[in-house]
Amino acid sequence: DGGITQSPKYLFRKEGQNVTLSCEQNLNHDAMYWYRQDPGQGLRLIYYSQIVNDFQKGDIAEGYSVSREKKESFPLTVTSAQKNPTAFYLCASAGSQETQYFGPGTRLLVL
Amino acid sequence: DQQVKQNSPSLSVQEGRISILNCDYTNSMFDYFLWYKKYPAEGPTFLISISSIKDKNEDGRFTVFLNKSAKHLSLHIVPSQPGDSAVYFCAASASESSGDKLTFGTGTRLAVRP
Numbered sequence: 001d002g003g004i005t006q007s008p009k010y011l012f013r014k015e016g017q018n019v020t021l022s023c024e025q026n027l028n029h030d031a032m033y034w035y036r037q038d039p040g041q042g043l044r045l046i047y048y049s050q051i052v053n054d055f056q057k058g059d060i061a062e063g064y065s066v067s068r069e070k071k072e073s074f075p076l077t078v079t080s081a082q083k084n085p086t087a088f089y090l091c092a093s094a095g096s097q098e099t100q101y102f103g104p105g106t107r108l109l110v111l
Numbered sequence: 112d113q114q115v116k117q118n119s120p121s122l123s124v125q126e127g128r129i130s131i132l133n134c135d136y137t138n139s140m141f142d143y144f145l146w147y148k149k150y151p152a153e154g155p156t157f158l159i160s161i162s163s164i165k166d167k168n169e170d171g172r173f174t175v176f177l178n179k180s181a182k183h184l185s186l187h188i189v190p191s192q193p194g195d196s197a198v199y200f201c202a203a204s205a206s207e208s209s210g211d212k213l214t215f216g217t218g219t220r221l222a223v224r225p
Contacts, residue, residue: 004154033213042115042200042215043155058212090154098143098204100213102154 003027004103006091011108013078013085021076021106023091032074033092033100036060043090049074078108086110114138115203117216125224130188132219134201137182141203145213146175146186149198158199159186191223 004025013019023032031050035043045058049068063082068074074093078085088107092100116135124130132146142163147155161168161175161184168175174187188195201216 006154035215040120040217042217043202043213044215045212048212088152092154098206098213099145099157099160101157102147104154105152107152 004091004093004101006089006103006106008106009104011106012111013108014111016080018077018079019108021078021089021091021108023074023076023103024072025074025091025093025103026072027093027095027101028071029093029095029101030071031094031100032068033094034058034064034066034074034076035090035092037088037090037105046076046089112137113217114141115201115214115216117199117201117219119219120217121220121222123222123224124191126193127190130186130191130195130221130223132186132188132199132201132221134184134186134216135182136184136203138203138205138214139182140205141214142206143204144175144177144184145202145204146173147200147202148195149200149218155200188221191221193223193225196221196223 007022033048034046044060047066049055065077090105091103094100145160146158149155159170159173177184198218198220200218202213
């Protein structure tokens with residue numbers, strides 16, 4: 001059945017380490033998005049991609065990187081340059097309409 | 112600069128009564144609005160949306176009202192059920208200037224008392 005999957009559900013990062021969060025969708029959606037949620041705050045856009053091999057920075061892209069080599073996949077790397085990485089990360093995708101559908105999220109914790 | 116605002120961080124309603132969640136926006140370019148429901152440690156679930164050419168959209172127990180002149184929208188849930196207890200996010204997009212990017216409010220936590 002169609003949907004958006006994110007893995008892992010929990011991820012631990014050591015100081016100075018890069019970690020990659022996976023996002024896969026089988027909805028045949030062109031657009032994919034990464035958001036970050038912190039306690040008491042709304043969702044803030046990190047990066048988005050409207051088509052394969054193209055992506056744009058969102059509002060808080062510093063310390064993150066992405067790639068979009070396949071339509072189905074939009075991995076997010078949290079680099080060591082991101083000084084406050086602890087958050088709940090959400091991936092979303094959208095088709096021809098503007099409604100975005102979200103995955104279950106990945107919680108990143110720093111050791 | 113918070114372009115989408117949900118000024119009530121929490122709301123408590125008796126089961127069976129109406130829940131009204133409010134959202135204000137400042138960007139006059141926004142032309143599409145959505146409501147999402149979110150449980151802890153889960154991704155948001157799309158509830159209902161409205162285009163700026165309409166002032167009301169209804170789907171079962173959920174109705175969204177849009178007042179463009181006041182830059183205000185609201186989500187009505189009637190009757191409210193305990194399973195509606197969650198955080199509700201309002202979101203908006205300006206399709207011509209920003210593609211499908213959504214700007215989210217900070218959310219309102221709804222508690223429906225049995």
